[in-house]
Amino acid sequence: MTVAATPAPSPATTGGESGVRLARSRRNAELSLLLLAMVLVAAYGATVEANLLDTVTPDFWMPAAALGAVFLGLHLVIRFLAPFADPALLPAVALLNGLGVGFLRRIDLGEAAPVDRESLAIFAGIGGRQLAWTLASVILAAGLLAIMRDHRSVSRYAYTLGLAGIVLVMLPAVLPSSISEINGAKLWIRIGGFSIQPGEFAKLALLVFFAYYLVRKREVLSLASRRFLGIDFPRGRDLGPVVVVWLISLLVLVFEKDLGTSLLYFGMFVVTLYIATERVSWLLIGLVLFFGGAYLAYVLGEMVGGPFANFYLRAEIWLDPFADPTDKGYQLVQGLLALGTGGLFGAGPGGGQPEILPEVQNDFIFAGIGEEIGLFGLSALLVVYLLIVERGLRAALAVRDSFGKLLAGGLAFTLGLQVFVIVGGISKLIPLTGQTTPFLSAGGSSLMANWLLIAVLLRVSDGARRPVTGGGGKAARPAGGPPEQLHGAPTEVIKP
Amino acid sequence: MNAPLRRVGVVVMVLFGLLFANLNWIQAYKADEYRTSDYNGRVQVAEYERKRGNIEAGGTALATSKETSGKLKFQRTYPGGAKYAQVLGYKPVNLADTGIERVENDFLAGTSDQLIGDRFKDMFTGDQTGGGNVLLTLSKRAQDVAYDQMRNNQQGVKKGAAIAIDPRTGAVQALVSMPSFDPNPLASHDTNEAAAAYNKLEQDPDGPLKNRALGETLPPGSTFKIVVAAAALENGISKSTQIPAGSSYTPPTSGEPIRNAHPSICPEPQVTLLDAVTESCNTGFAQLGVRLGANTIKEKARQFGFEQDDLTVGQLGEDGLPTAASRTGTIQNADGGDDPAALAQSSIGQRDVRMTPLQGAMIAGAVANGGSQMRPYLVRQLLAPDRTTSYYTAKPRELRQPVSGQVAGDLRDMMVSVVQKGTGEKAAINGYTVGGKTGTAQSAPDRPDHGWFIGFALDKNGTPVSAVCVVLEQAGSGGSAEAARIGGQIMRAAIADPGGR
Known part of the structure; x- marks a missing residue:
């Protein structure tokens, strides 16, 4: 495995040498990646408007700015409360979430009458609702980080x-x-x-x-x-x-x-x-x-x-989705046709017709986006998902306690499995089962739960990367030592 | 616990690898199928985003696109209604397109490689330049006359076809197939309405969707005698050679006698070839055919264009409307020798001989044009959306040389004689030299005969200006005379309005 191959000190051996580890918080890297993600989101919004309105309105940056502001808030919370958290998690999730909001807004624009398009408010429609949900979810995630100072407390x-x-x-x-x-x-x-x-x-x-x-x-x-x-x-x-x-x-x-x-x-x-x-x-x-x-x-x-x-x-x-392409198989068929029409490069943001797809804001958002950003765009999105999952697994590898390992590993895998189930479903790799696409699909519950998941991963990764010496308290506990509440469960069974 | 975690990481990589591989597989092997699927409304909407170009003839738009407020931004309309339907075809939302709309689709839609410059420009200006315009060779006047005369023919015939071409170039001046249909409902954005209209036309027993002028073959009757006469002229017989005739002729192996259409036609034992053509002497041509042999007749017919099944009428050298092949059929016995009975009947255009109206006009055209048969075409010019740049201008091409100039001259004289004092008198046009040949073809024992006319018109200088073929299906007695009259009318209109050229 490549991503998690960085030497994460084995819990059994961490105790003595972890103080020597260079403790770098990498918060500035997180900030610049976050800014890059928001620039991408703003550029996406501008392209959508150029394609759908034939002009870019002066307000095109507003959804990206609103998202950027709240993500920046979360970044500050992380900076102070979880300074050693993984720096790639927040920007990656912010990028997906921002593109999701952008795409949902693009659907609103496509469905609005041409005369109303330019004046569509940023909190209007499903895109606007998703934006509001994002703000709420991120605040909730920040709150969880504030309350849960150590993942073991959960x-x-x-x-x-x-x-x-x-x-x-x-x-x-x-x-x-x-x-x-x-x-x-x-x-x-x-x-x-x-x-x-x-x-x-x-x-x-x-x-x-x-x-x-x-x-x-x-x-x-x-x-x-x-x-x-x-x-x-x-x-x-x-x-x-x-x-x-x-x-x-x-x-x-x-x-x-x-x-x-x-x-x-x-x-x-x-x-x-x-x-x-x-x-x-x-x-x-x-x-x-x-x-x-x-x-x-x-x-x-x-x-x-x-x-x-x-x-x-x-x-x-x-x-055989084409056995009944106009009724039962309609959704899957249209999803496949959307992917096929998108081709390698896609029709460009705002250039496709995602409105044709039933439930394009939920289950089929990946196909809807795929029509517009093509195979290359979708591959990039998958890589971002993969990055989040592998970063979560890496936190699980690096964290010193068994509970944290199981928690982070389980959460990261669940996220990856969910992406596999829904993306595999819409691309006819596996039977389609209704699932939201994490961070992209419209829906407050899914968004909120997934942001909480990210908050937990951030917390675990903070615990994993936090230098042991000088940390004091629980973090300084000899590696592998179980928290009291775990009733003497052995931490590690070193297998030959 | 790290070992299983690492393995879980590998599992996730494998799962994502599967997703990635599947998405690539879709693009590599399925994308084209999906993109062009009948169920894919996306490409369609995109196609209707851009104004489709016009199809025009003589400065009049025959097919044009109007802006609508609906989801599909442009509505295709055909101002001429049924008159041009078989040439233009139609461009429906869901159904298959036909005619020039299909053949020139890429250019009309603006997706043709030739228009890549416009698409490139659009990328920067954000405009949607429309598609290109297709200019047809049709003469509006000739088409008007052809359509009206065919529809209101004096025989009351419902089915038939007429086609006129310019013998010097092969440009189609008029093309009518009866009955016709109105293409407008088929282009309706209400796909249910379009499908209903299509089903009604499809199920009509008279076959209005057929292009009879290019695609239907019927026994040509006496018009085929021109082919036999051409073979005779090349085999030592001249216009004035006396050939055996008589009121009845029984081929050596068959008891079924061949008679003339009327007892007054060539009852004498011998007539000149000229008279045999002029009067349309069946017994004379049956014996002539038997004398020449099946291979000679077949070869001559092939040289006139019979048996060619890949001819298309659109742009020259490009895709076009498909045509059916005219056939001489089986004239040989099972052992390979001539079947005199079949040969005698085939020589007067019966038995298994079948001809399209296009083929008839091409025979007449070749005769008028000194033996040179031009390749027929419908697309005169492809004009850029801004109407200034021309992407294609038809350069007439000779298709083949069925007969020498000498033989063509003799055939011309004989055909002129037909109109001047024979069966084709009704085709005459004041001030022009008109030649032709009528045909009355038996279709089935209990059904009325088809009436044919093939002919041409020469101006005062002897320059051919129009060649025509008219067929009235099951027109009965007087059908070929009516066909000749209509043929004359169409040619007169084509002469008066050279606009299409």
């Missing part, structure tokens, strides 16, 4: 968060459809004109719980096992609580008719389990369970329908 609330996660996941399922159902998926809570997707937050809460629980149990899970077919399988009773959490969330998700989220939880769970136990058997079990489950759902969907009919339909569309 583990204190692990059981509370686990319970909250389950409640959040279950809530839409038990609420009446009139409140919770949008486009056939019961994932929402709608109050008035306001809707939130509690599952997005449940993801974070559950991961904290998984991380805490697995750190406590990892030794038992990895050592006390039964050998079967040459693979070590853990004892049932050790797995109890985790499997229960997982089953509940999955069962509920079947009733919420959203396969994408279900897949996401599953992947998140299996990977944290694997990281904690270092047992390949978990990956194998997970893959078998997943592919077996998918196939079973496909067969069941064909034979009995019911809760599986949705998945069967999606699989059929995936196998």
Whole structure:
């Protein structure tokens, strides 16, 4: 692995020599990268206007400036409260978020009557709402950074968060459809004109719980096992609580008719389990369970329908979207046609017709953007996502405590998996399951939850890069020493 | 825990690698298919962003684009309605385009390589320069007359075709196929309306969407005698040579006698070749054909353009409207020798001989033009959107030389005789020398005969100015005379209005 290959001191050996490490905060690098990202966002906005309005309005820079201001605020918070946080995370996320806002504003412009286009207010339409959500989310992320001075403190609330996660996941399922159902998926809570997707937050809460629980149990899970077919399988009773959490969330998700989220939880769970136990058997079990489950759902969907009919339909569309290109396969077909029309370089921001795509502001935003920025632009976006994920994993590698490793690793992987699931879905690599594209798609819940995720990653990376000597307090704790609340769970099992 | 974390990093890299590979695969192998997919509305909207160029003839716009307030910015309209439909074709939103609209689509839409300079300029000025204009060879007057006369023909025939070309250049002066259709509903932005209009036309048993002038073959009847006469003139027979005739002729192997259209035609045992053409003597030509042999007849027909199936009428040397090949059919027996019965019938343009109206006009044109057959074309000029630069100007090309100047001269004299004192009298034009040949072709035993006329007009100096072919399907008795009359009218209009040239 290339990105994380930088020598991150192994926790077992860090103690003595970490004081010698050059402690550089790299905050100025973060600031200049952030400015570069905002210049790109402003340039994107200007290009959109040039293409759609045939002129660039004097106010074209305003969305970029508003975003820039709030990102700058977050940068200052990081500078003072998490000075050693990874400098690439914030600019990368800011770039994606800014382009998302720019693209959503571009959709507003495209849908507005030509006479109204030049006077479109910056907080108007879905683009404006997304801008407002961004401001709120970033402030919330800054707040989390302020409250959570050490990521280990979260583990204190692990059981509370686990319970909250389950409640959040279950809530839409038990609420009446009139409140919770949008486009056939019961994932929402709608109050008035306001809707939130509690599952997005449940993801974070559950991961904290998984991380805490697995750190406590990892030794038992990895050592006390039964050998079967040459693979070590853990004892049932050790797995109890985790499997229960997982089953509940999955069962509920079947009733919420959203396969994408279900897949996401599953992947998140299996990977944290694997990281904690270092047992390949978990990956194998997970893959078998997943592919077996998918196939079973496909067969069941064909034979009995019911809760599986949705998945069967999606699989059929995936196998041949052009079988019913004007109805069932319409969305996927139009997404593919958008990608094909975009070609290598795209039609240019504002030069395409993303309005044709159903749900272009949500699930299909990647295809909509793809039409306008082409293969090269999309590749660049994917690289930015990859950068964020690998930076998160790098923080996990570098951080000294097991809880932080599991937390950061799980969060980073979940983010990457979500990008894979949705981008793979719209490009017909895998069956399409409704997911938001992190930081791009319209939607406050997703944006807010993902910014909180980034705040946690920032905090973990700060902890990882913070020089040990002179730090005092918890940070100076000998590497690998478990925080008290982790009840003596061993930090590291050094494998030969 | 670092080892599994690193492996998770690799897994993420692999997942993103898959995404990346898949996106590349889409662009490399699927993009063209997706871009041009029928379900892709994007390219279409983009196509309608730019004003499509005009198709014009003689200074009149026959197809033009008007700005609308809808999502598709320009509406294609055809002011001439049904009159030019078979030439122009139509440019629908969802359906397939046809005619000149299809052939010259790139230039009209402005996406042609020739117009790359305009596109480049647009990139900097931000304007949308329209597409280029296509100027046709059609003579507005000739087309008007052809369309009106065909529609109101005195036989009350519903199906037929007329085409007039300039014998010296091959430029098409008029092209009408009956029944015609109004292309405007097909170009409607309401795709349901367009589809409904299309389905109605498609299901019409009279086939209004067909271009009969270029694409339909019918037995040519006596007009084919010009081909046989040309073969005879090249094989030692002259205009004044006496050839066997008679009121009836039975080929050696067949009991089915060939008779003349009327008992008064060539009942004498021998007539001159000139008289045989003038009176359209069936028995004379049946025996002439048998004497010349099937290979000679077939070869002559091929030299006049029969059997060519790749001729297109548009720009010269470029894509154009497709044409059907005229055929002489099977004249041989199974053992390869001549079948005298088939040969006798083929020599008077029956049996399996089939000809397009275009082919008829090209035969008449070659005769009028001293034996030189010009390649027919419809596109006179391609004009830049600003109407100043010309990207193409037709340079007439000889297609082939079916007969020598001498033979052409003899054929011309005989055809002139047909109009002066024979079956084609109604084609005569005051002040011009008109030649022609009528044809009455049996279509099926229980159906009325087709009426044909092929002909040409020479001015006082003997310069050919127009060649025409008119066919009235199942016109019955008097059909060929009516075809001759219409042919004369079309040529007169073409002479009066050389505007298309």
